[in-house]
Amino acid sequence: MTFGADDLLALYAKGQFPMASDRTANSVSIIDPEWRGILPLDGLHIPRRLARTIRQNRFRVHVNRNFAATIQMCAESAPDRPETWINHGIEVLCHHLYLRGAAHSVECYLDDRLVGGLYGVILGGAFFGESMFSRERDASKVALFHLCARLVRQGFFLLDTQFMTDHLAQFGAIEIDRTAYLQRLETAKAIHPVFGENPDPLDGSDVLEILQVTSTP
Template sequence: MNDSFTARDLLACYARGVFPMADARKDNRVFLIDPERRGVIPLRTFHISRRMARTVRKDPFEVRVDTAFAQVVELCAEAAPGRTETWINHPIERLYGQLHELGFAHSVECWRGDELLGGLYGVSLKGAFFGESMFSRATDASKVALIHLVARLIAGGYVLLDAQFMTEHLSQFGAEEISRPEYQRRLKRALAVDGKFQRLTGAAGAAAAVTGAEALQLITHAS
């Protein structure tokens, strides 16, 4: 990938089913990945454990959307226990920043006061959302962010949540691994849908954040 590669070029890659990765944070090379097996999280059968549902209902965090996109990406790129390196290098960080400015990349953030304690970011294209990375600095913060993301996607009419690779962390939510041809079929169907990553409105009105109970209700009604 050369310096002339733009955010619009990256969107075209997603539409073909490939995504970028780097070998290390300080390595400026970027590779396009098209794995034989793909991790996806089915929205209609998204699973939330009883413990996690109780946690979400307690609203341990204030969940915000797109208020600190660059900070979320930066924190996702930091080293963490069990992960000394990251695939998010500076060219990738720059491209996603551009996608965010264009309205195609979004962050879901878990705050406590002025402290950002967890979140995730990804790319929205038609009826598909491509989850890129998540981080957590407090117990369950990234999980709460994921649950609120799923509620938003269901409300917006999305049909595909791409997790890229299957992990034990995602398997608890019902994630599954599918073949490349099956992924291409699901992607084609998603690109024919006009998903809307709109701001959700809670029971208290547009000025209030969606509560955990309201997010759970959206997910339950979709299953």
Template structure:
């Protein structure tokens, strides 16, 4: 069955999301975890080493610079749930303006990034990657700052990993997640509009909320 962008957005609004068994699988199934990973938007942790890395200024941040390349980079690992149908679904959703990437570029090369879905004031993080040291952490720092300043209220990470937990992510029960989701869907936020802030501004705003 062809999953259209509207069907995919309806699934996210209901609290479920698609996955696949492997890169070579042709099937897509739906996930509705008993516990959900989220990033409290006032709880992201910028370590001293990450702060130093960001202040070096050796990177450039772009929004939707190369969405397809970000998906492909996220799938470049021995085991991945990003198969061809998943890739096609999110490319179609990107064309509707509901899927976005935040990218870290170094020396003209894509060094790291993250992509996800926006609906209301919710951002559903799908996957991230890093080809250079700390590139995915830099992407997350800029992403959290952008979500806060743009008026987003929910950053869904789907699952909680040790890596995400070290940066401030937490896990909440399904019922609590759905309450937050329902509130997030009642308002709108714009992910794309707005200048890319300087690293110092991202760090300062994060420190004010810590």
């Protein structure tokens, strides 16, 4: 299937998303899962050690400083992820959405090196988390909670994680059926918060305060 940036947004509006079989695939499949993973912004949990890492500001966190590098690193193979669903076509489409202000990245830097981050697409008050990567321990997790703090502060309603994983479950992610998901999506589409750029990174203690995070062992 061949489509453009508008078609991609239309998929998200229907609760669907594209995935390729691998990095070099020439086509994508349209995924419409019966069960969907979401991370409720009012029900987040964080391990105590990770909360300390966030509070200590080990990483400098930026938004949209280098979207292209972030999605490229998300698409690279890693020891725990030998294959990727992000082919070059998806990468190009998401970059078009970024240029239109409909896709964003949250990036973690250590000594000016990009060592972790994530990117996703926004539609109304929904943020569709697409992928994340980490080259230093906890970097992608820190990016995730900085993202959550921004979404809460700006008034977003839905953080879609596509699928449910044990990794996300530890932070409070839940799985809901398609009907419940589409109801939440319709609510999110009816509002229009501004993601914002915020050139000054949030302090880690501010992130935890905004989220009012419940620490877990």
